[in-house]
Amino acid sequence: MKLTKLETFRLKPRWLLVRLETDDGFVGWGEPVVEGRAGTTEACVHELWPYLLGQDPRRVEQLWQTLYRGGFYRGGPVLTSAISGIDQALWDIKGKAMGAPIYDMLGGTVRDKMQVYSWIDSDTAEIAVKSAKEKQALGFRSIKMLGIDATGWVSDSETITTLLEKVQAVRDATGPNFGIAIDFHGRAHKSSARTLLRELEPLKPLFIEEPVLVENEEVFAELHRFSAIPLATGERCYTRWGFKGLLEKGCVDILQPDLSHAGGISEVRRIAAMAETYDVAIAPHCPLGPVALAACLQVDFASINAFMQEQSIGMAYNKGQEIDSYLSNPEVFVYQDGFVRLPDGPGLGVTVDEEKVRRASEPDLAWKNPVLHLEDGCITEW
Numbered sequence: 001m002k003l004t005k006l007e008t009f010r011l012k013p014r015w016l017l018v019r020l021e022t023d024d025g026f027v028g029w030g031e032p033v034v035e036g037r038a039g040t041t042e043a044c045v046h047e048l049w050p051y052l053l054g055q056d057p058r059r060v061e062q063l064w065q066t067l068y069r070g071g072f073y074r075g076g077p078v079l080t081s082a083i084s085g086i087d088q089a090l091w092d093i094k095g096k097a098m099g100a101p102i103y104d105m106l107g108g109t110v111r112d113k114m115q116v117y118s119w120i121d122s123d124t125a126e127i128a129v130k131s132a133k134e135k136q137a138l139g140f141r142s143i144k145m146l147g148i149d150a151t152g153w154v155s156d157s158e159t160i161t162t163l164l165e166k167v168q169a170v171r172d173a174t175g176p177n178f179g180i181a182i183d184f185h186g187r188a189h190k191s192s193a194r195t196l197l198r199e200l201e202p203l204k205p206l207f208i209e210e211p212v213l214v215e216n217e218e219v220f221a222e223l224h225r226f227s228a229i230p231l232a233t234g235e236r237c238y239t240r241w242g243f244k245g246l247l248e249k250g251c252v253d254i255l256q257p258d259l260s261h262a263g264g265i266s267e268v269r270r271i272a273a274m275a276e277t278y279d280v281a282i283a284p285h286c287p288l289g290p291v292a293l294a295a296c297l298q299v300d301f302a303s304i305n306a307f308m309q310e311q312s313i314g315m316a317y318n319k320g321q322e323i324d325s326y327l328s329n330p331e332v333f334v335y336q337d338g339f340v341r342l343p344d345g346p347g348l349g350v351t352v353d354e355e356k357v358r359r360a361s362e363p364d365l366a367w368k369n370p371v372l373h374l375e376d377g378c379i380t381e382w
């Protein structure tokens with residue numbers, strides 16, 4: 001079996017799919033994208049094609065190592081996201097060729113169903129309550145909300161009070177056992193993060209995500225010693241080497257590797273195993289499309305420490321398209337009581353509707369995240 005063809009497709013809202021084909025007609029799909037840098041990632045995917053052309057796609061590990069080590073320079077979001085999508089597509093082909101789901105090739109399932117959580121809108125306390133109750137009515141047992149708006153190096157009391165009011169309102173409306181995760185998006189700095197964690201502790205959040213930027217690893221360590229709230233991060237970390245320091249410093253409770261950024265199925269499986277040896281859970285990051293989510297689930301079902309899966313149905317970005325829009329088996333993403341069932345098809349378990357993808361593809365699509373400024377004109381974290 002030899003790889004003969006590679007194509008890429010940019011799709012709304014902000015997705016990029018790669019399609020690999022073999023000489024005997026097998027097709028595999030992957031989702032290699034850095035949100036906001038789709039063109040750069042797409043160029044990188046095509047730049048890697050000479051390493052793949054004519055190779056046996058079933059040698060996933062050999063090809064992963066070649067792409068990772070073969071170019072001398074390594075790591076970073078663009079190269080690792082390109083490798084991630086290619087890795088997903090290679091596993092998809094291998095699974096289809098062997099007639100097996102990928103989790104079966106990783107040792108088989110450790111669970112029967114996987115808990116998923118949903119984002120809520122949280123512009124105001126009222127909106128947050130309405131959105132959380134809607135998700136609860138759909139069966140979700142946990143939600144995630146944005147923590148704070150654009151903020152400076154020291155947050156004012158209004159920022160702190162506003163967040164506390166929102167979280168208290170959601171807690172009151174959903175009850176004591178509902179999971180409330182709060183994503184700070186790396187917006188807070190050390191001083192405000194300490195205050196916010198202390199004030200939020202009585203409300204028992206499920207976890208706080210990116211309380212500060214992960215590049216400030218020593219601040220993470222300090223916050224972890226300071227607060228009992230579980231800390232989560234990892235969507236901006238790449239490969240095992242990007243997670244090693246967090247685990248060694250013992251400053252995180254939940255790793256959130258992104259299957260489309262951290263190195264694909266091959267690498268996130270290894271990151272999960274590394275995390276297990278430090279008694280740390282994983283909750284793969286996935287605000288992306290159907291192939292990325294399918295890849296997450298393959299790792300989740302085979303990893304004992306995967307505790308919860310992010311997914312993008314109903315996310316603000318997705319207006320007009322949802323993750324099942326480009327699938328001919330959308331039932332794989334039907335949730336029941338807050339869980340997704342085991343996908344049982346070969347490979348990734350999703351059937352991409354190729355005709356629809358070709359029709360919807362927009363070669364110049366260039367989604368960009370907003371750029372936030374403070375009142376004084378300073379740029380600040382999105």
Ligand SMILES: [Mg+2]
Nearest residue numbers: 183185209235
């Ligand atoms: Mg996040």
